[in-house]
Structure formats: C-alpha cells, structure tokens
Amino acid sequence: MTPILEYKNLKKYFTVGHRGLLRREPITVKAVDGVSFVINKGEVFGLVGESGSGKSTVAYTTIGMYRPTSGAIEFQGESLFTKEGKRPRHIKKEIQIVFQDPGSSLNPRRSVKEILELPLSIHQPAKKHIGRVAELLEMVELPVDYMYKYPHALSGGEKQIVAIARALATEPSFIILDEPTSALDVSIQGKIINLLLRLRQEFHLSYLFITHDLSLMRNVASRVAIMYLGKICEVAEASEFFRNPKHPYTQMLLSSIPVVSEEEEKLKPKRVQSRGEIPSPVNIPSGCSFHLRCPYKMDICPRVDPEMVDTGEGHYVRCHLYPVQENSRPVAV
Amino acid sequence: MTKVMGDWVSELGGRAESATSISWRELQRRSRRENIGRAWYKFSRNPLSVAGLAIVLTIVFLAIFAPYVTPYPHHAGPFTDFENAKLPPNLKYLFGTDTIGRDILTRVIFGFQDALLMGIVVLALVVPPGVLLGLVAGYYQGTWIDTIIMRITDIFLAVPPLILALAIASVLKPNLMNSMMAVSLMWWPWYARLVYGLTSQLRNEYFVKSAETIGASKAHILFREILPNCVSPIFTKMSLDMGWVILIGSSLSFVGLGVQPPKPGLGTMVADGARYLPDQWWIPVFPALGIVVIVLGFNLLGDGLRDLLAAEEA
Numbered sequence: 001m002t003p004i005l006e007y008k009n010l011k012k013y014f015t016v017g018h019r020g021l022l023r024r025e026p027i028t029v030k031a032v033d034g035v036s037f038v039i040n041k042g043e044v045f046g047l048v049g050e051s052g053s054g055k056s057t058v059a060y061t062t063i064g065m066y067r068p069t070s071g072a073i074e075f076q077g078e079s080l081f082t083k084e085g086k087r088p089r090h091i092k093k094e095i096q097i098v099f100q101d102p103g104s105s106l107n108p109r110r111s112v113k114e115i116l117e118l119p120l121s122i123h124q125p126a127k128k129h130i131g132r133v134a135e136l137l138e139m140v141e142l143p144v145d146y147m148y149k150y151p152h153a154l155s156g157g158e159k160q161i162v163a164i165a166r167a168l169a170t171e172p173s174f175i176i177l178d179e180p181t182s183a184l185d186v187s188i189q190g191k192i193i194n195l196l197l198r199l200r201q202e203f204h205l206s207y208l209f210i211t212h213d214l215s216l217m218r219n220v221a222s223r224v225a226i227m228y229l230g231k232i233c234e235v236a237e238a239s240e241f242f243r244n245p246k247h248p249y250t251q252m253l254l255s256s257i258p259v260v261s262e263e264e265e266k267l268k269p270k271r272v273q274s275r276g277e278i279p280s281p282v283n284i285p286s287g288c289s290f291h292l293r294c295p296y297k298m299d300i301c302p303r304v305d306p307e308m309v310d311t312g313e314g315h316y317v318r319c320h321l322y323p324v325q326e327n328s329r330p331v332a333v
Numbered sequence: 334m335t336k337v338m339g340d341w342v343s344e345l346g347g348r349a350e351s352a353t354s355i356s357w358r359e360l361q362r363r364s365r366r367e368n369i370g371r372a373w374y375k376f377s378r379n380p381l382s383v384a385g386l387a388i389v390l391t392i393v394f395l396a397i398f399a400p401y402v403t404p405y406p407h408h409a410g411p412f413t414d415f416e417n418a419k420l421p422p423n424l425k426y427l428f429g430t431d432t433i434g435r436d437i438l439t440r441v442i443f444g445f446q447d448a449l450l451m452g453i454v455v456l457a458l459v460v461p462p463g464v465l466l467g468l469v470a471g472y473y474q475g476t477w478i479d480t481i482i483m484r485i486t487d488i489f490l491a492v493p494p495l496i497l498a499l500a501i502a503s504v505l506k507p508n509l510m511n512s513m514m515a516v517s518l519m520w521w522p523w524y525a526r527l528v529y530g531l532t533s534q535l536r537n538e539y540f541v542k543s544a545e546t547i548g549a550s551k552a553h554i555l556f557r558e559i560l561p562n563c564v565s566p567i568f569t570k571m572s573l574d575m576g577w578v579i580l581i582g583s584s585l586s587f588v589g590l591g592v593q594p595p596k597p598g599l600g601t602m603v604a605d606g607a608r609y610l611p612d613q614w615w616i617p618v619f620p621a622l623g624i625v626v627i628v629l630g631f632n633l634l635g636d637g638l639r640d641l642l643a644a645e646e647a
Contacts, residue, residue, distance in 0.1 A: 105539035109561035
C-alpha cells in the first residue's frame with residue numbers, strides 16, 4: 001500500500017482574542033493539536049468526531065483554506081505547508097473537497113453549467129467545455145438538461161451531486177468529503193454514499209471521509225480514526241474498530257449509537273454510559289483531555305497526556321489503559 | 334443502476350429528461366425564458382410595484398419625447414406672453430400658466446428631463462466606484478486594505494451631501510453639472526458600505542471557498558462569484574436612490590444652484606412660484622406634484638424590486 005497523504009504532528013491554532021490589559025496574552029484555540037496519520041492510495045479513511053473536535057479543521061488545512069501552525073502535510077511526497085494562494089496548480093487539481101452544506105457550496109446566481117465549467121476553465125484552458133460538462137453530469141447520473149438549471153431549482157441531494165461532479169471535474173486523485181451527507185434526508189444519504197463508492201472504484205480515488213456518524217463509517221470506511229479535542233484517540237481497520245474498540249471514548253460513542261433490533265444491540269461493545277459534553281477547545285483539560293468524561297479515570301490521567309501505542313494489527317490507541325511497552329517507541333500512525 | 338438513479342433524480346427535479354433530442358442552445362433559451370417569466374409573474378402580483386413601473390416608464394417616455402408630446406414646446410425656453418400670464422388651469426392650459434404666460438404643463442414635462450438626467454448621471458458616477466471599493470474592502474476584511482478604504486468612506490459619510498453640494502456649487506459656477514458632481518462625491522460611500530457588508534458575509538460562503546481552492550483568480554471570485562449575489566440589493570438601492578437624487582437636485586434648484594433659468598427645473602419652478610401662494614397656487618403646486626410623482630414612482634418600483642428579489646432568495 002502506498003501512502004497518498006501523510007499528516008505528521010499537524011497543529012493548527014487559532015488566535016481568537018486577547019486577555020489582560022497591559023500584557024496582552026493571546027487566547028488560542030487548539031483546533032488541531034498534533035495529529036499524525038497516513039491515508040493510503042485507494043482508501044476511504046474515516047475521520048470521526050463530535051462537533052468541535054477539529055475534524056473539519058484538518059480538512060480545511062489540507063485543502064489550503066488555512067496554513068498549518070506547525071507539523072507537516074505531505075501529498076505524494078510534496079509539502080502542503082501553504083495556503084491555497086501559494087499552491088501550485090497541479091496540487092489544486094489533485095485535491096478536491098465536497099463541503100457539508102450543499103446549499104452554500106453552489107453559487108445561487110450561477111447555473112450548473114457555469115459551476116462545472118469553472119474548474120475546467122482553470123485546469124484545461126482553451127478548450128470547449130460543454131461536452132465535458134455533459135459527461136460529468138452523466139458520470140454522476142444527473143440528466144444532461146440540468147446544465148441550465150440554477151441551484152434553487154435543485155433538491156438538497158441534487159445540489160450535493162453537482163458539488164461532487166464539480167470535485168470530479170479536475171480529475172483529482174484525492175477527495176475530501178466533509179460530512180457530505182449530514183445535511184440530507186436519510187433516504188438520499190444512501191444514494192449519495194453509493195454514488196461516491198462507485199466513483200471511487202471507477203476513477204481510483206482516495207477519500208478522507210469526515211463525519212460524526214459512526215454507523216455510516218462501518219459500511220464505508222476501510223480505516224477509521226476518532227478525534228477528540230484536536231487529537232486522535234484511536235485508529236484501526238474498520239472491522240477491527242467496530243469489533244474491538246479500545247479507547248473508552250470510542251466505546252462510549254459506539255454504545256450510544258441508537259439501534260432498532262436486539263441483534264444489533266448484541267453487536268455493540270459493553271455499555272459505557274455517555275456523560276458530559278465535549279469541553280471548549282479554548283480550555284482544554286490537562287493531561288488526557290478526555291479524563292473529565294472517562295469512566296476508567298486513573299490518577300495519572302489528569303497529569304500526563306498519553307502517547308499513541310501500537311496494539312498490533314494496525315490498531316493504535318492513545319490511552320493510559322494501554323501503557324507504552326518497553327521495547328516500543330511512540331509511533332506515527 | 335444508472336437507469337434507477339436517473340429516474341430518481343429527475344423525479345425529484347419534477348421534469349423528465351428530454352434533453353438529448355433538442356440542442357443545448359435551445360435548452361438554454363428555454364430555461365432563461367422560464368426564469369424571466371417566473372420573475373415577471375411575481376412582480377406583477379404586487380399592484381403597487383406595477384404602478385411604480387408604469388409611472389417610471391411614463392415619465393421616461395414623456396421626458397424623451399417632450400418636444401412632441403407637450404402642447405407648447407416653445408414655452409420651455411425664454412418665451413413671454415403677458416396677455417396669458419397667471420391663468421388658472423383651464424382647457425387650453427391644463428396646469429395654468431406662470432407669471433410670464435408660459436404653459437406649466439409643458440414646463441413640468443421638460444423639467445422631467447433634467448431631473449432624470451441628474452438621477453442617471455449621479456448614479457452612473459456613483460455606483461461603479463462605490464461597488465468596486467466595497468467589493469475589495471469586504472473581500473479583504475480585517476486587512477489594511479479594508480481599513481484604508483472603509484475609513485475614507487466614513488470620512489465622506491460624515492458630510493451631508495446637500496451641504497457639500499452647496500459649498501461646491503457656490504465655489505464653482507452654479508450649474509447642473511457642478512451640483513451633480515458634488516452630489517456624486519458624497520453618494521458613493523453608501524454603495525461602498527452596502528456592498529462591503531454583503532461581501533464580507535459572502536466571502537465566507539462555501540462557494541467562494543470552493544472557487545478559491547479550485548484556483549480561480551481574484552477577479553473571477555470578486556466579479557463572477559460575489560458580485561452577482563450583490564446585484565439585487567444594489568439594484569433596489571439604485572431605484573430608491575433615484576428618487577432621492579432627484580429630490581436633492583430639486584432642492585439645489587430651489588436654492589438656485591441647480592438648473593438655471595430659463596431652462597425649466599422642477600425645483601426652480603417651485604421656488605419661484607412659492608411667493609405666489611396661495612392666490613396663484615397652480616404655479617408652484619404642479620411642479621411640486623411633478624417631483625412627488627417621479628420620486629413616488631421610483632420608490633414604488635424599488636420596493637417592488639426588493640420584494641421580488643427577496644422572494645427569489647427564499
């Protein structure tokens with residue numbers, strides 16, 4: 001497996017204000033605080049977390065809306081430590097994003113044709129684009145006459161499909177999906193997911209799939225990572241992740257998935273009562289940031305931040321319940 | 334799979350796919366006609382805005398064809414007929430005659446010419462720079478570009494337009510051109526402020542972010558992505574401002590700094606006629622009504638446009 005995208009100790013802090021009158025101390029939000037993982041070619045990497053966990057910041061830093069505070073992002077060996085304005089064109093072509101809110105991601109004053117022509121005119125100038133626009137619409141299974149429709153005439157699902165077509169227009173190799181289905185009706189979610197999975201096979205795409213919906217990940221992702229307050233708690237292959245969750249936070253999330261039948265209930269890990277809410281990222285708890293909500297809290301937890309540990313078979317956990325072995329070093333996932 | 338998906342999608346869109354047989358151009362024409370038709374339907378459902386449009390169109394028509402539609406076109410200039418001076422409204426002179434015997438109806442219609450000219454010229458001078466500065470400052474909100482542009486804007490906003498127009502017109506030669514320049518100088522900041530507010534919101538929309546990450550140029554983002562979304566508020570403000578500018582032009586004429594005699598200016602006619610109140614009331618009242626009607630027309634039209642475009646957003 002060859003890596004396509006590597007995050008090495010990525011940090012993104014935002015200054016949200018200042019405190020103090022004379023000595024002005026900046027108040028920072030540690031949106032992403034030391035995240036390392038690798039996305040392999042052809043993979044659907046699921047990044048899961050509650051609101052405010054920093055998962056969208058990872059996406060926006062990757063696409064270049066923010067410049068990282070420190071750390072590295074490498075796309076096929078090329079550094080992405082820049083904002084979009086300074087990125088070379090071939091990188092912009094290779095990495096695309098589908099945003100969460102299809103209502104806001106399409107310009108209400110531009111027709112579907114104009115929306116799809118924009119990436120084409122930038123990356124393949126001096127060409128007739130109308131044929132390619134029709135091709136894109138066929139690719140995402142929309143009727144060709146949608147070309148002259150404006151976004152207000154489309155349903156939420158159709159808008160998201162157009163946004164996907166726009167992401168495909170530059171023939172990218174990597175697409176970030178930032179909660180692509182969370183704003184849609186459940187009945188349409190399935191169609192969009194199927195479409196995305198088909199396109200991945202057809203065009204050999206890799207996805208970074210960001211969501212707060214864990215049950216969706218079970219069917220979609222090949223590997224899953226859980227984020228909590230800007231840090232990754234656990235990374236594992238999807239099947240392993242759902243069969244044998246190790247981090248108490250993961251267990252808590254999995255046991256709070258609502259289920260319909262008893263068989264499904266049996267599939268879930270042992271019940272961990274969900275308590276508390278995610279603290280404000282301005283005021284991150286000391287030590288392990290999860291200790292305020294953790295049912296297995298130990299004396300060490302509020303003092304020392306645990307390190308990422310390899311527990312075998314590509315299953316990584318960052319928790320004091322799984323102490324660092326003598327012979328193992330801290331790992332980059 | 335393809336078939337199923339296509340059916341599902343076109344069901345949602347409420348229209349079956351029929352595109353392949355007709356040409357793309359025909360398709361484009363058809364959907365454009367559909368959009369215009371829908372907009373007109375919405376607009377026409379509000380009787381007040383239709384009335385506004387009718388008033389504006391009538392006044393524009395009268396102003397353009399004034400020499401042909403007025404009963405006594407030669408009364409628009411230096412003409413005297415003391416035998417028929419100060420006649421009250423009658424069948425020959427519908428609005429009566431003024432102190433030197435000129436037909437007031439004729440002069441009101443000719444007065445529309447300069448009133449409209451004032452509005453159009455001022456807006457043409459004011460809107461492009463105001464919109465451009467607002468776009469740039471709003472897009473670069475929080476940077477030094479924003480600070481410079483918006484502080485200058487604030488300085489201009491601090492001076493009331495009529496006062497500055499008075500100052501400029503009294504220094505330079507008092508004529509219509511100079512007062513239009515003076516009003517324009519004071520009017521652009523309102524457009525800068527309007528567009529600044531809109532742009533600083535729009536730049537955070539995902540479609541702008543998306544264009545940025547795809548690699549679109551700043552010019553494309555400002556003029557193709559953001560500006561089209563500001564057009565409706567700008568348009569509405571323009572039609573409302575048209576009335577205001579005409580009013581200010583009339584005020585300037587009233588104090589003698591606008592349209593110069595013997596050309597008929599609505600404000601001048603009101604000013605000169607005021608001293609014949611109440612006995613020869615028709616001398617100031619009909620030009621004043623002319624101002625009321627033209628301002629009312631543009632305001633109704635502006636309100637109608639605003640409602641129409643607001644409904645379109647929803």
